[in-house]
Amino acid sequence: MNATVNVVLFKSKTLADGSHPLMIRICKDNKKKYKSLGISIQPQFWDFEKNKPKRNCPNKDNIQTIISEKTKEYSEQIIEFKTINKDYTVSSLIEKVDTPITNNTVLQLFNNEIQRLKQENRLKTASTYKELLVSMIDFNKHLDIYFSEINIVWLRQYEAFLRKKGLSDNSLGVRFRTLRAIYNKAIELNIVKQEYYPFKVYKVSKLHKETVKRAIQKSDIEAIINYSADNEHARLAIDIFYFSYLSGGINFTDIALLTSKNIIDNRLIYNRKKTKKLIKLPLQEEALKLIDKYTNSTNIYLFPILSQFHKTEQQRANRVHKVLAIINKRLKDIGKELNIPIDLTTYVARHSFATVLKRSGVNTSIISESLGHSSEKVTQIYLDSFENSQIDEAMKNLL
Structure with a gap:
């Protein structure tokens, strides 16, 4: 009626x-x-x-x-x-x-969200939002528009624009998942009506492709460890890679933030920056040697990535980003020279840690074969929930 x-x-x-x-x-x-x-x-x-x-x-x-x-x-x-x-x-x-719709533009909400994320020290997410904002302005010339204008046609044209720039499906997926997230935020804040939501038809899931495995063989690990580095940057790159491999696949940001307070009774104890999960792992002899190698009384950090000069969260984030780029470049050069079949990065150490244990017969309930974003959290939960003796025994398979 x-x-x-x-x-x-x-x-x-x-x-x-x-x-x-x-x-x-x-x-x-x-x-x-x-x-x-x-x-x-x-x-x-x-x-x-x-x-x-x-x-x-x-x-x-x-x-x-x-x-x-x-x-x-x-x-x-x-x-x-x-x-x-x-x-x-x-x-x-x-x-x-009667529900008021706030006439915030796309640009205004982006700026508000980026500011909020920075205040919460979620700098990596803020950077992802900023990259998307710059990209959308590059495409649309300005974002003084309302969210209702971002419809299915707009999204398809933006996708075509990004593909022309050579972005991969997974890179496109990051952009569009971020855009979908901020569109949902706009609905939540009554900036745009639910009826205009374009992602019911435009499926972001189509942009996901399974990432190529980034794990290497034990023999490749040994070749990297034994590589004769000709400069201190290359040597540091190898040592960081090796330490990550030996220490539960700890990622680069968490390595950079380690201090002597994270070493208790020859165990590595830290909270992952990304998930806030408490990690407790045994430090093997070779890992302890690497820590001793870089111990410096003038620096509170275990590895020469950060220093007391980097006081703010933003300064630390900028420094980590800069050094990671240098180290990954050195690793890629080393990988090519050693004929390793994939691009060598610090993240390969993380994947290799899990895969080598799996191939050594370690139960999948302790270590997952894949360390992608969705399963990475599950892996960390398992690592933390088993008895230390089980983890200690499992990690003997690394060498």
């Missing part, structure tokens, strides 16, 4: 001055509700047959404008419900019309 919307002078309620409130009346499915317009009129100035103010009504034009605008809002919302074939009640119609 269609809804009807009209304006009535509500005679059932009389105010102190003898006037009656002007109300919007919505009827649907034999139910009716009244919504005040915030205006009251003396009965002699209201035409009850035509339901409108008489010619001699004070402020007639202004009152008529308010009536027209409000009835139009309800009529347009009814049409919108019909267009998307969505059922509704009188209450849900009123709620939809």
Whole structure:
């Protein structure tokens, strides 16, 4: 049943001055509700047959404008419900019309979110949002637009733009998952209506491709360890790779943040920066030798990546990003020289740690074969939940 919307002078309620409130009346499915317009009129100035103010009504034009605008809002919302074939009640119609939509632009919300993430020290996520923002401005020339303008056509054109720039499916996936996340945030904040959500049709999942395995053989690990480095940067790259491999596949950022406080009774104990998960692992003799090699009384950090100079979270993040790029470049050069079949990076050590243990017969409940984003957390949970003796015994298979 269609809804009807009209304006009535509500005679059932009389105010102190003898006037009656002007109300919007919505009827649907034999139910009716009244919504005040915030205006009251003396009965002699209201035409009850035509339901409108008489010619001699004070402020007639202004009152008529308010009536027209409000009835139009309800009529347009009814049409919108019909267009998307969505059922509704009188209450849900009123709620939809009365819920204010904040007219924030895409640019404004991006800037707000980036600022919020920085304040929470989630600098990597803030950087991901910033990269997407720059990319979208490059495509659209500006983002002084509303989220409702980012529709399926816009998304497909943006995808084509990125593909022309040579981005892989997985890189596209990161961009579009981030865009989907901020679009959901816009809906949550009532910046855009749910009905405009384009990701019901535009599926981000199509952009995901299984990442090529980034693990190498034990013989390749040995070749890297025994590589004769010709400079200190190459040597540091090898040592960082080796330490990660020996120490539960600890990632580069967590290595950079290690201090002597993370070494207790020859065990490595730290909270992963990414997941905040507490990790406890035995430090093998070769790993302890690497720590001793780089121990410096002038630096609180175990490895020469950070120093006391890097005081703020942003300074540390910038430094880690810069040094990681240098180390990964050295590792890639070394990998090519050793004919290793994949690009060598610090992350390969993480994958190799898990895979070598798996190939050595370690139960998959202790170590997962894959350390992708989704299974990485599961792996860390398993590493932490088993007895230390089980982990100690399992890690003997690394060498």
